[in-house]
Amino acid sequence: MIVDQHQPVVEKYYGSGKMKSVVCRLLDECDRVTKKLRTGWEEDRMYPKLAEIMNNPPMPLYSSNTNARRQPAAEEFIVDPREIDKVLLELAGMIGRWYLFKKFISDALKEDVAGEDSPETPSLPTERVEKEKAAETDLLSQTASEALFEELITTYYIPFETWYIRTIVDKAHRLSKTDTLQSPITTTTPDDVFYIFKAVASRLLSTGSLCCVDRMVKQLKEVFERDYVTVIKRKMDDVYKNSGPMASNARPDRIERENRVSFIILLNDLDISTSHLERLVQDLAENPLIFQHFVENEQLLVKERVSSFSQLTLRLKSSLRSGIEQLFNQLLRPKLRTFVLDIYKDITYVLDEEGYSSADYQDLTRKRFMKVWESLVEGYKDTFSEGNYRLFIGLVLDVLLRPWEKYVMSLKYTELGAVRFDRDLRAIIAYLASQTTFGDIREKFVRLQQISTLLNLDAEEDVDEFYNGSGISWKIGPHEARAIASLKT
Structure with missing residues (x-):
């Protein structure tokens, strides 16, 4: 407010460019006040809380620390996250x-600085303007307050935010x-994790510190991989590992179904997380906090930092695919x-x-396929x-199609048989x-x-001529085309 209200007065009576000396005095006063405020606030608020989180680090599920204290239940946290x-x-x-x-x-x-280059004054050289801007940046960066707040970020904000999330x-x-x-079903x-990630990321942007964003984004990525994705993967591993011996009255199909559903729900968690x-x-x-709290030359950098969270999508998709492959290989x-x-x-x-x-009346191929398929994917x-x-x-x-192709290429076909094969194939595709x-x-x-197209060529039609002139993206x-055409009797 002092700068805003008095800048026109200073410029009027002392000339353009004279506000800098006033700002220097204000920054000196600012340094004195922030040091005084920090001392009392730090002793009352920060030292006790810092000791609490240092003595009670997070103990996530599946912690690799075998000497860790007993993991608390969700309601037993010694330090209240609130x-x-x-x-x-x-x-x-x-x-x-x-x-x-x-x-x-x-x-x-x-x-x-721009005011010095007014119509009434000669234009300043570009180099001088750039030097003036650099001097302004140095003026602010070399204050005791700047060092104090950077220390707050390093000593308190990042450790507290990491512990909290x-x-x-x-x-x-x-x-x-x-x-x-x-x-x-998920x-x-x-939903809970991404709600808190968004809240923490928004709070991070409200600090206006590029240095803080740089360091905290790295921490958030590590937390996401270690405490979120890895824990879900461990839960998936435990679905079948911890099923244990069946009770004498337990139905195997029921246990298998429950385990399968539990595993699929965790896979759905990974999918919705993506x-x-x-x-x-x-x-x-697109958060407006970026434009409100960061200087213009930092805004693009901040966007790049927060956009780097998209790299975690690859980790999610990789874990998801390996989980689905595991389920498929084990059960289907x-x-x-x-x-x-x-x-x-x-x-x-x-x-x-x-x-x-x-064959047309019985329609066995389509009926069998539907019956077997439904039993598989139920x-x-x-x-x-x-x-x-x-x-x-x-x-x-x-997995199905290669053996399927190999099998149909081992059969013989009449002209009507090829037509029937084509109808069976079309019916199956339409059903799927x-x-x-x-x-x-x-x-x-x-x-x-x-394969069906080649089997249904007219007897007098040349296979090579059709293959080369049909315009089909084969x-x-x-060689396979000629072998398929030769299957007709």
């Missing part, structure tokens, strides 16, 4: 006010409950070994008109998130497409569809 939150609000407020003050002074001095993330894991009202952990993280990064990059892959043989048992495509009519579709189900079905089809909301099912069957090589 008290630390209050201290952090005070700290962030103090730091933020200093950096806002710096921003205001910097802007005021820039105007002061680790403790709250751990609490979210311990109080985690399955939210059966959600679709897909636990309460992702979308939460993408939205968080976008919200932070063994059941797929005889899938194709079960579908085509006693099926022939060497058909005359009577055989074709009978309990997965309704539990998985859409993204996870898509990935899961992709794994199923990747109707069972999913994503649209890439047909892409998985491109090779089988091309997934089948020319």
